[in-house]
Amino acid sequence: MTERPDPPTLLGDRKQMRRTFGTFATGVTVVTVGGAAPHAMTANAFTSVSLDPPLVLVCVGHDAVMHDCMAAGRFGVSVLSDGQEAVARHFADRGRPLGAAQFSGVGCRTGPLTGAPLIEGALAHIECEVQRRCDGGDHTIFIGRLLGMDLFANGDPLLFYRGRFRLLEPERSEVKA
Numbered sequence: 285m286t287e288r289p290d291p292p293t294l295l296g297d298r299k300q301m302r303r304t305f306g307t308f309a310t311g312v313t314v315v316t317v318g319g320a321a322p323h324a325m326t327a328n329a330f331t332s333v334s335l336d337p338p339l340v341l342v343c344v345g346h347d348a349v350m351h352d353c354m355a356a357g358r359f360g361v362s363v364l365s366d367g368q369e370a371v372a373r374h375f376a377d378r379g380r381p382l383g384a385a386q387f388s389g390v391g392c393r394t395g396p397l398t399g400a401p402l403i404e405g406a407l408a409h410i411e412c413e414v415q416r417r418c419d420g421g422d423h424t425i426f427i428g429r430l431l432g433m434d435l436f437a438n439g440d441p442l443l444f445y446r447g448r449f450r451l452l453e454p455e456r457s458e459v460k461a
Contacts, residue, residue: 302447303446303447306445306446306447307445307446309443309444309450310328310329310330310443310444310445311328311441311442311443312326312327312328312363312364312368312441312442312443312444312449313326313327313328313330313342313361313362313363313364314326314327314361314364314371314372314375314403314406315327315330315342315344315350315359315360315361316359316361316362316395316400316401316402317350317354317356317358317359317360317398317400318356318358318360318394318395318398318400318401319356319399321353321382321383321384322383322384322386322387322400323349323350323353323382323383323386324350324375324386324387324401325344325349325350325375325376326372326373326375326376327342327343327344328444329342329343329423330342330343330361333427337429338429338430339415339427339428339429339430340361340410340412340427340428340430341425341426341427341428342359342361342426343420343423343424343425343426344423344424344426345422345423346422346424347422349382354414354417354424354426357413357414358397358398358399358400358411358412358413358414358431359398359400359411359412359414359426359428360395360398360400360401360402360409360410360411360412361409361410361411361412362402362403362406362408362409363406363407363408363409363410363441364407364441364442365405365406365407365439365440365441366440366441366442366443366451366452367405367439367442368403368406368442369442371390371403371405372442372449373449387401390403391403391404391405392404395409395411395432396411396432397411397431397432398411398412398413398431407435407436407439407441408433408434408435408436409433409434409436410430410432410433411430411431411433412428412429412430412431413428413429413431414426414427414428415427415429440452
């Protein structure tokens with residue numbers, strides 16, 4: 285076992301917490317809601333929860349526009365591929381237009397079960413209905429029951445690690461002796 289060179293960081297250091305949490309690589313998704321005022325946001329705080337029943341969760345900050353939009357009860361999730369960093373950045377930009385205008389120039393289709401826009405070129409689409417909301421400090425944890433999903437062509441995911449978008453490293457061939 286390696287000895288700790290420094291004392292542990294105190295929890296009040298938000299910058300250090302971000303750096304520490306950032307060592308856990310995540311996939312990148314775009315969470316969407318449809319209706320009269322469709323909305324989207326980039327999220328990496330997304331994961332599967334259960335296979336039986338099929339549940340996922342997404343964490344949404346209390347100050348995010350998406351927080352109130354989730355009250356609609358149904359949402360879509362597009363799991364982004366490694367060629368979709370520009371899409372991730374677009375839906376993370378708080379200065380983008382709201383409503384349908386934010387989808388201008390982004391290839392989407394309407395989810396048949398939720399009416400939520402789903403991003404073309406994504407690795408997967410997931411459609412959900414909010415089953416439960418849980419307090420998560422400065423975020424709300426929305427637990428969604430799967431209504432349907434589509435898995436598309438093989439590809440690599442867009443990743444988020446240490447505060448930056450990343451790509452999987454190409455597989456290295458083994459050298460045979």
